[in-house]
Amino acid sequence: xxxxxxxYFEEAKKRGLEPYQLSFASSVxxxxxxxxxxxEQQQIGTSFDIGAxxxxxxxxxxxxxxxxxxxxxxxxxxxxxxxxxxxKEEKAEHYFKGGKKYKRAKILFKEFKPATLKEVREAALLLxxxxxxxxxxxxxxxxxxxMIESEGNKMNSYGLKCKEKSKAFAGYMEVVAxxxxxxxxSGGARFRSFLSLEDLMKEADKVIDEAIHDAxxxxxxxxxxxxxxxxxxxxxxxxxxxxxxVGQLNAKSVHKHLSVFExxxxxxxVSKCLTIDHTPHVTCFxxxxxxxxxxxxxxxxxxxxxxxxxxxxxxxxxxxxxxESNGCATGAGNGGPVVxxxxxxxxxxxxxxxxxKDGLYITSVSGLNxxxxxxxLDFSLPCQGYVIKDGKIEKAxxxxxxxxxxxxxxxxxxxxGNDIRYSGGTFTPSVLVKGLSISGK
Amino acid sequence: MKISKxxxxxxxxxxxxTGADYAEIYxxxxxxxxxxxxxxxxxxxSGGRTCGIGIRLLKGLQCVYGYTSDLSxxxxxxxxxxLALGFEGERVLTVENLKEKRMKNLVPVEIPHDAWDTxxxxxxxxxxxxxxxxxxxxxxxxxxxxxxxxxxVEIYNSDGIFVKDTRCRTRVMVAAIASDGKSFQQDYIGPGxxxxxxxxxxxxxxxLCKEAAETAVALLDAPxxxxxxxxxxxxxxxxxxxxxxxxxxxxxxxxxxxxxSPFAGKLGQKIASDVVSAYDDGTIVNGWGSESVDDxxxxxxxxxxxKDGVLTNYMLDRYTARRIxxxxxxxxxxxxxxxxxxxxxxxxNTYIAGGSSTPEEIIASVKDGIYCKGFTGGQVDPxxxxxxFTSDVAYVIKDGKIDHLxxxxxxxGYGYEILPKITMVGNDCTRAPGVCGAASGSCYVEVGxxxxxxxxxxxxxxxxE
Numbered sequence: 054x055x056x057x058x059x060x061y062f063e064e065a066k067k068r069g070l071e072p073y074q075l076s077f078a079s080s081v082x083x084x085x086x087x088x089x090x091x092x093e094q095q096q097i098g099t100s101f102d103i104g105a106x107x108x109x110x111x112x113x114x115x116x117x118x119x120x121x122x123x124x125x126x127x128x129x130x131x132x133x134x135x136x137x138x139x140x141k142e143e144k145a146e147h148y149f150k151g152g153k154k155y156k157r158a159k160i161l162f163k164e165f166k167p168a169t170l171k172e173v174r175e176a177a178l179l180l181x182x183x184x185x186x187x188x189x190x191x192x193x194x195x196x197x198x199x200m201i202e203s204e205g206n207k208m209n210s211y212g213l214k215c216k217e218k219s220k221a222f223a224g225y226m227e228v229v230a231x232x233x234x235x236x237x238x239s240g241g242a243r244f245r246s247f248l249s250l251e252d253l254m255k256e257a258d259k260v261i262d263e264a265i266h267d268a269x270x271x272x273x274x275x276x277x278x279x280x281x282x283x284x285x286x287x288x289x290x291x292x293x294x295x296x297x298x299v300g301q302l303n304a305k306s307v308h309k310h311l312s313v314f315e316x317x318x319x320x321x322x323v324s325k326c327l328t329i330d331h332t333p334h335v336t337c338f339x340x341x342x343x344x345x346x347x348x349x350x351x352x353x354x355x356x357x358x359x360x361x362x363x364x365x366x367x368x369x370x371x372x373x374x375x376x377e378s379n380g381c382a383t384g385a386g387n388g389g390p391v392v393x394x395x396x397x398x399x400x401x402x403x404x405x406x407x408x409x410k411d412g413l414y415i416t417s418v419s420g421l422n423x424x425x426x427x428x429x430l431d432f433s434l435p436c437q438g439y440v441i442k443d444g445k446i447e448k449a450x451x452x453x454x455x456x457x458x459x460x461x462x463x464x465x466x467x468x469x470g471n472d473i474r475y476s477g478g479t480f481t482p483s484v485l486v487k488g489l490s491i492s493g494k
Numbered sequence: 495m496k497i498s499k500x501x502x503x504x505x506x507x508x509x510x511x512t513g514a515d516y517a518e519i520y521x522x523x524x525x526x527x528x529x530x531x532x533x534x535x536x537x538x539x540s541g542g543r544t545c546g547i548g549i550r551l552l553k554g555l556q557c558v559y560g561y562t563s564d565l566s567x568x569x570x571x572x573x574x575x576x577l578a579l580g581f582e583g584e585r586v587l588t589v590e591n592l593k594e595k596r597m598k599n600l601v602p603v604e605i606p607h608d609a610w611d612t613x614x615x616x617x618x619x620x621x622x623x624x625x626x627x628x629x630x631x632x633x634x635x636x637x638x639x640x641x642x643x644x645x646x647v648e649i650y651n652s653d654g655i656f657v658k659d660t661r662c663r664t665r666v667m668v669a670a671i672a673s674d675g676k677s678f679q680q681d682y683i684g685p686g687x688x689x690x691x692x693x694x695x696x697x698x699x700x701x702l703c704k705e706a707a708e709t710a711v712a713l714l715d716a717p718x719x720x721x722x723x724x725x726x727x728x729x730x731x732x733x734x735x736x737x738x739x740x741x742x743x744x745x746x747x748x749x750x751x752x753x754x755s756p757f758a759g760k761l762g763q764k765i766a767s768d769v770v771s772a773y774d775d776g777t778i779v780n781g782w783g784s785e786s787v788d789d790x791x792x793x794x795x796x797x798x799x800x801k802d803g804v805l806t807n808y809m810l811d812r813y814t815a816r817r818i819x820x821x822x823x824x825x826x827x828x829x830x831x832x833x834x835x836x837x838x839x840x841x842x843n844t845y846i847a848g849g850s851s852t853p854e855e856i857i858a859s860v861k862d863g864i865y866c867k868g869f870t871g872g873q874v875d876p877x878x879x880x881x882x883f884t885s886d887v888a889y890v891i892k893d894g895k896i897d898h899l900x901x902x903x904x905x906x907g908y909g910y911e912i913l914p915k916i917t918m919v920g921n922d923c924t925r926a927p928g929v930c931g932a933a934s935g936s937c938y939v940e941v942g943x944x945x946x947x948x949x950x951x952x953x954x955x956x957x958x959e
Contacts, residue, residue, distance in 0.1 A: 091555070095558045095577075095580045097559075099561070115539075116541045136540055139612040193752060237878050279722050309635060313677070385538065426902065429678050433719075433884060433954045433955065435954070452906065452952060491721075
């Protein structure tokens with residue numbers, strides 16, 4: 054959709070809204086869901102969203118909509134003005150003025166090979182068939198494949214103008230298997246960020262066995278005794294916990310005395326094994342050239358050998374410290390990472406098991422929407438995995454809960470794997486931890 | 495009508511061109527306003543409008559869905575025609591006319607959202623914030639928020655029906671964060687109803703803010719919770735999240751119709767103890783999960799899911815009902831977050847009915863266990879029925895008496911194993927608002943139950959046995 058951005062700025066100016074920042078994004082999504090070899094659902098969607106914020110008499114208002122017509126510029130300006138009358142106190146210098154160079158994120162959309170709905174449908178059917186043929190205990194197989202083309206734009210009355218396109222295929226498979234006792238167990242795998250259906254199918258093929266193992270390995274399993282264990286956390290499990298941990302590195306929380314890492318710059322906050330970099334331009338689903346304020350994203354070290362190097366800044370929080378933003382704004386002055394990479398270790402998964410000798414290999418963690426507190430970093434989460442005895446997988450275990458505090462857990466990391474994988478905005482390896490409290494039988 | 499009758503008929507017929515046996519147009523115009531205070535200041539005053547159309551076609555057991563925010567007749571006709579290409583075949587149905595179906599209004603509003611100005615709303619929040627800060631110097635921050643939502647929906651379908659609905663929701667929340675200089679703790683309370691601003695007048699927000707602050711401060715000194723299998727007393731109100739996760743989701747049409755729920759094919763069978771009766775009741779006037787018409791044009795129902803421990807019904811929408819058998823009917827609980835989501839069966843106001851025991855009797859019956867009073871939410875895998883939910887305000891029970899507060903703990907189990915272990919049900923049923931995320935996006939749901947006893951469940955505290 055083409056929009057007349059000039060009119061939005063004119064309507065804002067007429068009402069004394071200055072500065073005025075406009076963001077708009079469009080996306081086209083085609084998706085297919087296949088269940089047990091039958092196409093169940095097909096979807097085509099187009100969306101266009103526009104949002105703006107602005108200052109009026111030192112206070113900020115905002116408004117967002119997808120109802121776009123000739124009246125939208127004036128409706129938006131009126132709503133922002135009304136919201137700003139009693140809105141948040143805000144300074145004009147907290148709006149990014151532009152003029153910085155952007156490093157292009159490696160979203161290779163020019164090499165993208167689009168597919169028709171029919172081609173997506175056929176790929177999903179083929180993948181479903183492949184999975185079904187892999188194991189006779191599978192009672193249900195669901196495959197979702199989607200093709201998403203999107204574009205995001207930001208501009209403001211200071212002259213900021215930036216745009217990013219993204220085109221990718223993504224998919225998901227979910228299986229349910231039953232044993233002779235009709236005991237159901239489920240497994241699944243996500244695979245995303247591919248430039249063609251062919252690439253997606255190749256990667257999907259690699260993770261079929263993982264998804265099936267997630268289900269069939271856990272037939273007839275139960276909890277291990279409640280106690281502290283040494284444990285290897287798979288890259289997926291580690292990554293899901295890590296996302297909460299770094300939430301405490303938001304500079305805004307630090308300034309408001311709400312972060313457990315306040316005053317910890319230059320100090321060791323996690324195990325010396327951990328070195329973590331901000332890598333927003335690497336090829337992955339979350340890569341971006343600019344942050345929520347349009348500020349260029351940057352490569353920088355976050356944690357070096359366990360020592361905290363920086364917080365995540367927006368223009369506002371950086372100014373408070375007399376420095377420049379590091380391109381991590383997430384909105385409302387807050388900061389967070391775009392993409393992180395945890396430096397991998399030297400051990401294969403088998404070597405990590407050998408180093409641990411006896412303990413647990415945690416392969417999946419759930420309940421993240423309620424079982425972890427991003428403020429206190431306390432967690433109590435159901436998980437499953439395998440019992441490791443003498444460095445070898447002995448049996449699977451399920452219906453166990455891991456509990457503790459992320460600060461303590463990440464301080465107890467003693468070794469890292471070399472099996473780095475992308476999951477949820479972070480490239481992480483598997484890690485070996487000294488002490489993990491497990492509730493079981 | 496937002497789309498003229500003539501145009502709506504033309505769009506439906508374009509969708510039916512290749513043999514679809516059902517076509518539906520869903521129009522949504524949703525307006526939201528948010529007011530927030532944080533760091534002892536106004537944090538945000540914002541607004542938004544979501545407006546668009548979703549078109550759904552069914553052909554036997556296949557479904558095609560599309561959406562757009564371009565409301566022009568040309569765009570909608572194109573979308574319907576493109577969606578029709580998802581099927582191959584000849585037309586079997588033509589829409590000749592559309593007739594309005596009128597529904598009973600389940601969301602009467604006394605004071606509309608525009609009756610108070612922004613200043614008055616922010617003052618309401620500030621009063622709560624001040625009360626929370628007054629509790630202790632250990633209160634580091636207080637977040638208060640007021641969310642308002644006004645929605646207008648129209649549905650046109652190939653049964654020749656046109657239906658409209660006006661929805662209204664108001665919710666306030668407080669999150670108090672306490673610190674002793676070494677660690678942080680927090681508590682959250684967030685009531686809401688399908689009402690206008692009269693809800694604010696009926697809510698003692700100041701007391702709720704104080705309660706959240708007192709809990710956050712008390713949690714600073716609370717020891718870790720125990721771990722292992724033990725008896726657990728679940729408090730009323732948001733304790734209903736147990737039933738929502740452990741039983742509600744696996745009884746939704748999507749899991750039942752695919753035979754991936756442990757409750758599939760078990761109608762008429764005993765799945766819970768005798769003391770358990772449960773409902774999904776979309777007909778509760780002003781209920782947080784109530785709407786006068788569901789998102790495929792059906793009237794909501796009071797659906798008896800379990801009666802005295804016996805499974806009596808599922809929750810179904812038009813599509814999942816036809817997947818099970820031609821005899822099954824939709825139960826008026828087809829829902830979606832917005833026009834960008836294909837609708838499916840979702841819970842409305844789901845609760846376990848009250849029993850005969852008093853909460854005191856239930857607690858007195860436990861020698862060693864825990865009493866969970868406050869909850870943050872949960873999650874379930876409907877295919878295995880393994881659930882988790884987390885209690886952020888929980889106490890150790892010793893010799894039938896509440897002993898001391900503990901840090902938040904999670905409880906996990908399989909729903910089908912837990913339902914028979916509910917051995918006592920209290921007489922104090924209340925319901926609480928929540929937001930449930932699943933296949934058709936985030937939907938407003940009410941959960942509820944009286945205080946009840948689970949004879950044994952796995953508790954995941956960090957404090958050991």
